[in-house]
Amino acid sequence: MNFRRILKTIFQSQLGPIFALAFILMLFAIADQRWSSGNYLSPRNFRVMMNSAALIAVPALGMTMIIIAAGIDLSAGTALTLCGTVLATQFKYAAVASGEPGFFWVVLQAVGLTLLTGCLCGLVNGGLISLTKVVPFIVTLGTMTIFLGIGQIISRESTVYADEKNIPGWLSDFCYTGSNSERYLNFGFLPNIPNSVLLTLILAIAVVLLLRYTVFGRNVFAIGSSESTARLCGVNVPFTIITVYTLAGVFVALGGLMYYANVKNGNPSDGMGKELEIIAAVVLGGGSLSGGRGSILGTLMGALIITAIRSGCAQLSILNTYTHIIIGGIIIVAVIVDQLRHGSPEWFFRLLPAKNTES
Amino acid sequence: MRGQSILEVNEICKTFGPTKALRGVDLKVRSGEVLALIGENGAGKSTLLKILSGAHRADSGQMLIGDRPFRPSGPSDTRQSGVAMIYQELNLAPELSVEDNLLLGHRGTGGGLLIRNRQRSKVLEALKTVGLDGISPMAIVGEQSIATQQMIEIARALVAEARIILFDEPTSSLPQKDVARLFSIINDLKKRQIGMVYISHFLEEVREVADRYAVLRDGENVGEGKLEDVEDDTIVSMMVGRDVENLFPTVPHCPGEPWVKIQDLTGFPYPKKINIELRRGEIFGIAGLVGAGRTELIRTVFGLDHLSTGSVSVNGESVRSSIGERIKAGFGIISEDRKNEGLAQNLSIIDNLTLSRLADYTTLGVLNLNRRKQTAEKLLNRVQVKCKSSGQAVSELSGGNQQKVAIARIIHQQADILLMDEPTKGIDVGTKAEVYRMLGELAATGKTIIFVSSYLPELLAVCDRIGVMARGELRDVRDTLDWTEEEVMRVAIG
Numbered sequence: 001m002n003f004r005r006i007l008k009t010i011f012q013s014q015l016g017p018i019f020a021l022a023f024i025l026m027l028f029a030i031a032d033q034r035w036s037s038g039n040y041l042s043p044r045n046f047r048v049m050m051n052s053a054a055l056i057a058v059p060a061l062g063m064t065m066i067i068i069a070a071g072i073d074l075s076a077g078t079a080l081t082l083c084g085t086v087l088a089t090q091f092k093y094a095a096v097a098s099g100e101p102g103f104f105w106v107v108l109q110a111v112g113l114t115l116l117t118g119c120l121c122g123l124v125n126g127g128l129i130s131l132t133k134v135v136p137f138i139v140t141l142g143t144m145t146i147f148l149g150i151g152q153i154i155s156r157e158s159t160v161y162a163d164e165k166n167i168p169g170w171l172s173d174f175c176y177t178g179s180n181s182e183r184y185l186n187f188g189f190l191p192n193i194p195n196s197v198l199l200t201l202i203l204a205i206a207v208v209l210l211l212r213y214t215v216f217g218r219n220v221f222a223i224g225s226s227e228s229t230a231r232l233c234g235v236n237v238p239f240t241i242i243t244v245y246t247l248a249g250v251f252v253a254l255g256g257l258m259y260y261a262n263v264k265n266g267n268p269s270d271g272m273g274k275e276l277e278i279i280a281a282v283v284l285g286g287g288s289l290s291g292g293r294g295s296i297l298g299t300l301m302g303a304l305i306i307t308a309i310r311s312g313c314a315q316l317s318i319l320n321t322y323t324h325i326i327i328g329g330i331i332i333v334a335v336i337v338d339q340l341r342h343g344s345p346e347w348f349f350r351l352l353p354a355k356n357t358e359s
Numbered sequence: 360m361r362g363q364s365i366l367e368v369n370e371i372c373k374t375f376g377p378t379k380a381l382r383g384v385d386l387k388v389r390s391g392e393v394l395a396l397i398g399e400n401g402a403g404k405s406t407l408l409k410i411l412s413g414a415h416r417a418d419s420g421q422m423l424i425g426d427r428p429f430r431p432s433g434p435s436d437t438r439q440s441g442v443a444m445i446y447q448e449l450n451l452a453p454e455l456s457v458e459d460n461l462l463l464g465h466r467g468t469g470g471g472l473l474i475r476n477r478q479r480s481k482v483l484e485a486l487k488t489v490g491l492d493g494i495s496p497m498a499i500v501g502e503q504s505i506a507t508q509q510m511i512e513i514a515r516a517l518v519a520e521a522r523i524i525l526f527d528e529p530t531s532s533l534p535q536k537d538v539a540r541l542f543s544i545i546n547d548l549k550k551r552q553i554g555m556v557y558i559s560h561f562l563e564e565v566r567e568v569a570d571r572y573a574v575l576r577d578g579e580n581v582g583e584g585k586l587e588d589v590e591d592d593t594i595v596s597m598m599v600g601r602d603v604e605n606l607f608p609t610v611p612h613c614p615g616e617p618w619v620k621i622q623d624l625t626g627f628p629y630p631k632k633i634n635i636e637l638r639r640g641e642i643f644g645i646a647g648l649v650g651a652g653r654t655e656l657i658r659t660v661f662g663l664d665h666l667s668t669g670s671v672s673v674n675g676e677s678v679r680s681s682i683g684e685r686i687k688a689g690f691g692i693i694s695e696d697r698k699n700e701g702l703a704q705n706l707s708i709i710d711n712l713t714l715s716r717l718a719d720y721t722t723l724g725v726l727n728l729n730r731r732k733q734t735a736e737k738l739l740n741r742v743q744v745k746c747k748s749s750g751q752a753v754s755e756l757s758g759g760n761q762q763k764v765a766i767a768r769i770i771h772q773q774a775d776i777l778l779m780d781e782p783t784k785g786i787d788v789g790t791k792a793e794v795y796r797m798l799g800e801l802a803a804t805g806k807t808i809i810f811v812s813s814y815l816p817e818l819l820a821v822c823d824r825i826g827v828m829a830r831g832e833l834r835d836v837r838d839t840l841d842w843t844e845e846e847v848m849r850v851a852i853g
Binding site for chain 2 (some may be wrong): 212213214215218219221222225226228229230231232233234235236292293
């Protein structure tokens with residue numbers, strides 16, 4: 001009955017990113033049916049999209065926590081490929097091949113070192129930020145290139161390929177999106193969902209619970225909303241910030257592991273620019289760079305939106321150059337819409353038909 | 360010329376969602392006079408100001424400047440129409456020079472170029488009018504005192520040739536002597552036939568500076584007239600809608616055994632060698648001018664500011680100087696800066712309320728959100744916070760209700776030693792009375808309170824003892840009965 005009210009309700013609900021994703025999927029599906037092969041929503045392409053989204057989403061979970069705490073991590077991209085490179089190097093120089101006795105320890109060591117690398121990257125970021133009080137943007141801008149450099153030292157400035165027989169089977173299957181159901185961890189009843197997506201969902205639920213049901217989680221929101229208030233209330237601000245960045249480092253390491261599983265090699269410079277994709281996913285999902293606000297569900301949707309657009313453009317044979325422009329435009333539009341939901345929508349609602357003033 | 364109406368507001372209505380902020384407000388400002396706009400927080404004063412400044416648009420009703428309709432679409436439009444606002448929080452660019460600030464947004468330029476010389480005489484004249492002849496137009500604004508900055512802001516209104524100036528609680532951050540200066544400037548502005556609206560919580564101040572008054576309550580006009588024809592009590596009862604017999608309700612309490620000992624407390628640069636012994640159930644007031652080191656004292660006691668020497672002990676045991684340790688020892692604080700430090704504005708009421716004692720709701724690290732909500736809502740009821748729901752963001756509450764949330768938080772924290780820095784700043788008379796009663800009740804249950812305030816009547820009414828600070832030192836401590844307002848001021852200035 002009231003156009004303004006309906007619009008307002010849609011804007012102010014938390015479901016905005018879901019609506020946006022549905023809208024984008026629909027748009028591309030229709031366009032795909034009309035002008036292209038009609039494969040956009042096929043199970044296979046769907047798996048491909050979900051897998052690509054998972055690759056962004058896992059590090060974006062950590063980034064969501066950082067952004068809620070009013071921080072930012074520009075080093076996430078190069079830290080991610082640094083972790084991937086560490087993993088690749090471990091397999092490349094492994095003394096035993098897959099299936100041989102002792103290979104378990106090789107895998108354990110490789111994965112352990114990868115996670116440790118991620119942790120350390122996060123610890124360095126968090127430590128520098130809370131000890132030196134230099135803004136996160138600058139600190140992580142610096143560590144971004146430092147991590148790139150370290151990665152290049154480890155990889156001897158080339159791409160690290162490990163022998164196929166040295167890569168454990170589960171890792172090879174981790175990002176598999178083909179039609180062989182045996183390569184999916186479907187427990188006998190699940191449909192064919194890429195293993196990377198399963199991991200993402202589990203991690204996402206864990207982070208949701210962490211943020212909502214623990215003192216740590218509430219403290220993260222408090223610090224992001226007002227650091228001085230948090231301090232006044234006895235929150236241990238440096239500890240919380242270091243923990244947030246270190247945890248985010250773990251997610252980055254898992255992202256690095258998935259990256260390696262996906263491309264089967266480790267190249268440190270692949271990570272340049274990945275951080276922006278990760279940040280974009282958080283922002284598309286409603287995270288506010290000024291802190292205090294962000295949602296895990298939103299971030300997952302954000303990652304899906306980016307891949308849905310990219311895949312859709314590929315299906316329609318739209319040139320890469322235009323895809324970039326479309327994604328950039330969507331990010332800006334999304335943030336404007338988000339501001340309308342939270343900030344001062346006055347100017348916007350003025351554009352709508354005015355209410356009858358004589359009532 | 361005097362008495363001619365220059366700003367007229369007729370039947371202005373404004374609703375925000377379910378809240379009716381203004382329901383048909385009328386206002387008339389005449390040239391060369393000061394109209395005091397009085398009302399509790401949430402009465403609609405700020406909304407009205409925002410409509411006048413073009414930040415909000417009225418749902419219905421009209422405004423006239425002279426006899427031309429006035430429908431501002433934004434700040435520059437307002438400025439063009441000759442209306443200037445002086446807000447509580449100053450609106451200057453601190454890194455720019457005085458002159459740049461005065462000319463900011465000014466359209467007297469040649470083809471987009473700022474021709475300074477052409478404007479210079481105007482700038483100097485405006486500065487002279489506000490009594491700032493001594494200041495160089497090239498001085499950086501951020502380096503000036505708050506009082507000077509406020510004068511600069513008024514000068515900016517003059518440069519823009521404002522005919523109507525709206526003041527929103529201009530004295531809330533001013534030291535006493537600068538208040539007198541502000542008032543003499545307002546009197547000068549009157550002679551220049553400028554019409555002014557003056558918003559303030561302080562009736563004494565309003566009487567000193569304003570000619571007429573208009574009272575708003577719940578978005579409606581409830582009374583207006585000449586100030587000389589009305590008693591304070593009448594105005595107060597108009598504001599709160601009922602008779603207030605007692606502006607300073609006290610609860611009987613008697614201080615018990617010595618409990619908290621502050622010894623030689625010194626920070627950099629303030630406070631200096633402070634010694635206080637507090638008793639259980641005592642309200643200890645701290646008076647002094649702005650900048651005397653009162654806030655620094657409280658922050659050092661709480662562990663927020665760095666301690667050079669000295670110690671704080673509770674019950675004979677020394678407490679280490681970290682916020683965590685101090686909270687454990689029973690200290691709680693209410694910050695003077697409610698907006699930035701006191702509360703996390705975009706978090707919910709519950710989150711703010713429970714932040715300092717969250718661990719109580721965990722079992723094996725998992726928060727019990729239901730239990731937290733129940734406890735919080737019980738507490739909100741007790742301190743009577745007006746809100747839609749406990750999940751509402753704190754920023755949506757009025758100043759008085761925000762302050763109640765902050766007080767509820769230290770009650771929830773079960774703090775025994777409450778450090779309150781200007782707890783009644785910027786809240787209305789009715790809420791102030793509630794705060795005084797709460798302080799009394801807390802003291803009666805054995806809590807110790809340090810109460811810092813710039814408003815002497817409340818200190819004299821509520822405290823058991825009062826200490827006066829000047830230049831970082833605690834100059835004199837006496838029982839409240841042995842102080843008078845004049846005595847306190849004499850020590851504070853010394």
